[in-house]
Amino acid sequence: MSQTEITQAMIDAYDEYTHLTLDRRGFMQKLSGLAGSAAAAAAVAPLLAASGAKAAVVAPDDPDITAVWATYNADGTEMKSYLVKPAKGDGPFPGVIVIHENRGLNGHIQDVTRRLAKEGFVALAPDFLSTEGGTPPDEDKARELIGGLDPAKTVALAVGSEVWLRQADGVNGKVGAIGFCWGGALVSELAIAGPDLKAGVAYYGRQPKEADVGKIKAAMMLHYAGLDTRINAGIDAYKTALEKEGVEHQIHVYDGVNHAFNNDTSAARYDKAAADLAWQRTVDFLRTKLA
CATH class of the missing domain: 3.40.50.1820 (Alpha/Beta hydrolase fold, catalytic domain)
Structure with a gap:
């Protein structure tokens, strides 16, 4: 599996982690099983999470x-x-x-x-x-x-x-x-x-x-x-x-x-x-x- 292939099961696991009872360690263990390895899970996790580096749609200094x-x-x-x-x-x-x-x-x-x-x-x-x-x-x-x-x-x-x-x-x-x-x-x-x-x-x-x-x-x-x-x-x-x-x-x-x-x-x-x-x-x- 490539690092960027995201399955619905991975998204569901992230939802369980962010909204229900799964903690960070449990989430990464579950994601490792779904991704096939800990290394693959480490690559997938940032794609599931929100990224603070994403460019804003409207800049803070927008003149409007x-x-x-x-x-x-x-x-x-x-x-x-x-x-x-x-x-x-x-x-x-x-x-x-x-x-x-x-x-x-x-x-x-x-x-x-x-x-x-x-x-x-x-x-x-x-x-x-x-x-x-x-x-x-x-x-x-x-x-x-x-x-x-x-x-x-x-x-x-x-x-x-x-x-x-x-x-x-x-x-x-x-x-x-x-x-x-x-x-x-x-x-x-x-x-x-x-x-x-x-x-x-x-x-x-x-x-x-x-x-x-x-x-x-x-x-x-x-x-x-x-x-x-x-x-x-x-x-x-x-x-x-x-x-x-x-x-x-x-x-x-x-x-x-x-x-x-x-x-x-x-x-x-x-x-x-x-x-x-x-x-x-x-x-x-x-x-x-x-x-």
């Missing part, structure tokens, strides 16, 4: 945006964040909260935040590890820290972030949220807890409790990867609850692609066609709901 690191108070906590605004055009602009994956506020999420500002939104990416000193450079440590966060406190921080952004200078008073994986799940929880949220976009996020769906006031757009059996097991129940409660929603399932298909820093899982289609749908949806 202004990007700064900012802090604000949310539920009594000083939140670190990445705040990006359009540098051109007549404001005020709609606001969008960008909620990171379980790796924290890394370079990829910062890039997504800049992409939204380029589309005409004031985009705020909170660091939900602010209570732990901020996102560490080590992804395994970030996952460990996120796994230890108090869920209720995390939702309160998300609601506080929505309140702050809604009242921020240059924002038109309407705020949506977009989240990926862990952040996708938090988007649904924010929509349940935050009655002023206007729109929520969740990429391959775990679904909320059915009993809470009736509290959602925001319009929802849900993106799922066709091969993501772990997350997709909850789609039908969520769909039924949304329909029962009369919540405006769209559900898109992209056939033949994996969890994290939007993350262009992961060579093995990124799917450009699905990512581009989901992004255009997302931008159009947010523009409509936050106008």
